[in-house]
Amino acid sequence: MGVTLAVGTEKGAYLLRSDEARRNWGLEGPLFKGWRVTTFGEAGDGTHLLATASNWFGSALHRSSDLKEWTQIVDGPAWPEGGDRKLTQIWTLTRAGDILFAGVDEAGLFRSDDHGQTWQPVDGLNEHPTRAAWQPGLGGLAAHRVVVDWADPNRIWVAISAVGVFRTDDGGATWVTKNAGVQRTVDEEELDDIGYCVHCIVQDPADANRLYRQEHRGVFRTDDGGDGWVRIEDGLAAAFGFPITVDRETGRLFVVPLESDENRLPVDGAFRVYRSDDRGDSWSVSGTGHPDAATFTAVLRGAMDTDQRKGIYLGTTAGKVITTADAGEAWTTLPWTLPRILSVRVMQA
Amino acid sequence: MATVQVRLPGLLAQIMGGTKEVIVEADTLQGAVGQLLADFPALKVHLYDESGRMRPHINLFYNDTNIRWLSSPDVPVLDGDRLTVMQAVSGG
Numbered sequence: 001m002g003v004t005l006a007v008g009t010e011k012g013a014y015l016l017r018s019d020e021a022r023r024n025w026g027l028e029g030p031l032f033k034g035w036r037v038t039t040f041g042e043a044g045d046g047t048h049l050l051a052t053a054s055n056w057f058g059s060a061l062h063r064s065s066d067l068k069e070w071t072q073i074v075d076g077p078a079w080p081e082g083g084d085r086k087l088t089q090i091w092t093l094t095r096a097g098d099i100l101f102a103g104v105d106e107a108g109l110f111r112s113d114d115h116g117q118t119w120q121p122v123d124g125l126n127e128h129p130t131r132a133a134w135q136p137g138l139g140g141l142a143a144h145r146v147v148v149d150w151a152d153p154n155r156i157w158v159a160i161s162a163v164g165v166f167r168t169d170d171g172g173a174t175w176v177t178k179n180a181g182v183q184r185t186v187d188e189e190e191l192d193d194i195g196y197c198v199h200c201i202v203q204d205p206a207d208a209n210r211l212y213r214q215e216h217r218g219v220f221r222t223d224d225g226g227d228g229w230v231r232i233e234d235g236l237a238a239a240f241g242f243p244i245t246v247d248r249e250t251g252r253l254f255v256v257p258l259e260s261d262e263n264r265l266p267v268d269g270a271f272r273v274y275r276s277d278d279r280g281d282s283w284s285v286s287g288t289g290h291p292d293a294a295t296f297t298a299v300l301r302g303a304m305d306t307d308q309r310k311g312i313y314l315g316t317t318a319g320k321v322i323t324t325a326d327a328g329e330a331w332t333t334l335p336w337t338l339p340r341i342l343s344v345r346v347m348q349a
Numbered sequence: 350m351a352t353v354q355v356r357l358p359g360l361l362a363q364i365m366g367g368t369k370e371v372i373v374e375a376d377t378l379q380g381a382v383g384q385l386l387a388d389f390p391a392l393k394v395h396l397y398d399e400s401g402r403m404r405p406h407i408n409l410f411y412n413d414t415n416i417r418w419l420s421s422p423d424v425p426v427l428d429g430d431r432l433t434v435m436q437a438v439s440g441g
Binding site for chain 2: 032033034035054055056057058059060062070072074076078079080081082083084085086087
């Protein structure tokens with residue numbers, strides 16, 4: 001079975017479809033030409049979702065049954081009218097059974113129980129007692145990752161940039177910060193366990209209590225559902241980075257290290273994906289096929305995904321899509337150069 | 350009621366299925382805007398933010414007049430009047 005990748009960029013969305021071997025690809029698009037496309041999702045009723053944003057026209061959610069014809073969802077995620085919060089971007093769409101979650105900027109979590117047709121704010125998180133102290137980072141104030149426990153859908157983790165990770169054990173009614181062991185980026189004593197600049201989190205497909213966390217301050221793992229985090233950086237060229245993902249078939253982890261939060265570039269221009277076969281205890285450069293020439297580009301937090309059968313796909317800020325079909329033994333850079341890539345998603349199409 | 354022609358910029362036309370011009374019928378300018386949003390509810394989030402105000406970089410022109418300049422949108426419209434959504438693009 002081939003793979004359909006949805007690629008969201010600063011200027012539209014693109015579809016990349018592969019052959020069965022995932023070696024030959026075709027390009028379709030752009031869709032939503034001129035719009036920023038921030039993320040994609042599956043609605044759970046066979047339709048697909050896509051989120052747009054614009055500096056002028058705001059953010060909206062769209063639905064398609066064929067990834068070609070799209071209709072805007074009128075009652076998408078939205079902060080209440082008359083309030084101070086502005087929804088500027090939808091950064092993640094996560095499905096758990098028939099429930100959908102949308103993580104947005106200005107930070108908040110919304111839930112849909114009707115396949116994305118209508119959305120309700122998750123007040124337990126959005127009005128968390130720490131809310132007044134949430135402050136934006138360079139990338140905004142965004143709830144950008146939602147992880148629903150594959151073993152218990154009532155347990156959910158949400159990552160909010162420059163704030164930290166929160167967990168609910170009761171389906172979203174109450175939330176607790178889960179950042180112990182991580183170094184803050186906003187180091188003010190009066191903050192109550194917030195001020196952590198989490199970039200990405202992912203759950204281990206083999207152990208529901210194990211999660212991995214690419215943080216502004218480094219790479220971390222928890223083995224107890226987030227109660228405590230430990231550094232896992234041995235062998236990495238740098239600890240800073242944005243995405244982290246894990247392939248279910250092999251259990252192999254992937255990150256793309258960048259030199260420091262100041263520079264945010266591959267170390268010495270050596271663009272390399274790193275992998276770990278021991279749950280992050282050690283890392284090494286992932287296989288072959290990386291650029292030989294200096295390559296000063298990055299991969300953003302939403303721009304790496306896996307098909308869970310050794311296919312890893314990432315998009316760079318320079319508009320290149322890089323793939324592997326063998327869990328990172330050999331990487332291929334596809335020929336097209338797209339606008340700055342914000343998101344890469346393996347679609348069920 | 351008067352027939353008012355509404356023109357949309359390219360980005361919004363995309364989400365309207367490629368339609369750049371639509372017709373609404375109304376007695377007043379306020380009514381024309383209301384009818385536009387009733388006929389095409391997907392437009393609302395793109396024209397207005399959560400405060401209920403028009404987005405900062407959106408201008409809505411009634412013929413040659415920016416409606417921000419009007420003291421009230423409760424003015425009568427005539428057949429053939431134009432309502433133009435303009436995107437204020439700035440920067441280098």
